[in-house]
Amino acid sequence: DIVMTQSPDSLAVSLGERATINCRSSQSVFYTSNNKNYIDWYQQKPGQPPKLLIYWASTRESGVPDRFSGSGSGTDFTLTISSLQAEDVAVYYCQQAFTAPLTFGGGTTVEIK
């Protein structure tokens, strides 16, 4: 199974500042047939289901603010919130969709400093 390791477990960022979340997969999730990394990022607020933010490592989902961006390739990936807003307080998960069993990172809690 592919193990997804997220860091940090939590971070506190001032409003308007940058938040960076890292995600590492235990093996490459890069599909050579279509040149895509099968990493997705989700945001989850209390009492709600997860919401898709980023797919294929760097493609922003429709309607997601452009302060959210994803980067990385192979085994190392990053979700960046360029200017943290109050509504961004949530838990963020990475997930590999490369092969079953699909696996999630442990989550990163983002709070306001």
Place this chain on the structure above:
Amino acid sequence: EVQLVESGGGLVQPGESLKLSCAASGFTFSGSPMHWVRQASGKGLEWVGHIKRKPYATEYGASVKGRFSISRDDSKNMAYLQMGSLKVEDTAVYYCTTVVRGISAFDAWGQGTMVTVSS
């Protein structure tokens, strides 16, 4: 509008069975894989398993393999999660989720249904 609505959750005793349902609408159900993801209280997300479109191949996570079974009825736009030999550690919110647009990710989620396994 894409909608997924789970039902069937509740309180059961260890060793018992329970069947969850997921009613889908707003997209071409028969063309989409259906997944189940669970989340224990205060914990992270765990992929339970999925059923692909015809011919309906299934795959499961290690913690539920052999105990849980996923099925679907394309004529009714329904997916199911049959859970057997339930354990206390199966207690969680169970989400039905899918890929509507042919991307890699879950772009539609239900609100979840709570399953509590306790004596």
